[in-house]
Amino acid sequence: MGTMDDLSWLGPPIDARPLFPEERGELLGLLRELDADEWRAEAVPGWTVRDLTAHVLGVDYGRISRDRDGHREGPAPRPGETFEEFIHRINQEWVDAAARISPRALTESLDMTGAAIAALWEGGDPDGRSLDVSWAGADPAPLWLDCARDLTEYWTHRQQIRHATGRGTDGNPRLLGPVLDTFMRALPHTLRHTAAGIGEQVRVIVEGPAGSAWTATRTSTGWSLASREGAPAATVRMDAETAWRLCTRGLEPREALARGHVEGDRRLGTAVFEILSIIR
Secondary structure: OOOOOOOOHHHOOOHHHHHHHHHHHHHHHHHHHOHHHHHHHHEEEEEEEHHHHHHHHHHHHHHHHHHHHOOOOOOOOOOOOOOHHHHHHHHHHHHHHHHOHHHHHHHHHHHHHHHHHHHHHHHOOOOOOOEEHHOEEEEEEHHHHHHHHHHHEEEEEEEHHHHHHHOOOOOOHHHHHHHHHHHHHHHHHOOOOOEEEEEEEEEEEEEEOOOOOEEEEEOEEEOOOOOOOOOOOEEEEEHHHHHHHHOOOOOOOOHHHHHHHEOOHHHHHHHHHHHOOOOO
């Protein structure tokens, strides 16, 4: 799994490139609605809405500088520091340094960088190779997956801002559908330690307008989302709100399991609820 030659186990490609202008437009519209108290509300543990917005700007500049401009300077992992620890450290360092940037300046900057991000992805080759997507077990990852993963990060942070300011999840299927599709590409990696016979399948159904179905099949080399005929040994059903919050750990697995439904082999079905589609 995860080789340069065959990435079919990740399932059919997702073309998220056309969705970046719409996603950024939704974020900018939301930010321009916020009052001073909402900018100070806690969005995620330890970060206010302003902090999280600054983080999004840092994500933009990192991607533009690295992938568009070939810039390789900047912080590096410390001796003994894991990748996750490194990412969390530099994210915090950026947010701390950006404390001097006003909400208005952040919003104006995100308007500019959003256009550059959209242009960068639009000009990319979806079949090319990109950064690894660790939560999917793809190293290197196809560019289409890295692109789709980027969209999910922007979408998730926007929902965190919405929830922090008393607004519910934006359930627009045009954006939420591809986000859920991307999150579910973590299924083979999630199930990698789950024993099953060759050919056994687990089917995940997310219900609602943005939902779909994904079938993971145990092969001789691991689990795969490549299309295969068969009857699933386990079927998992959940709604879209449960699915995206589980994948981003807005819900813990036991909470999501209580909200979902498992048919058939409960051991296989329960393993699905360990899915994680972010770096944690």
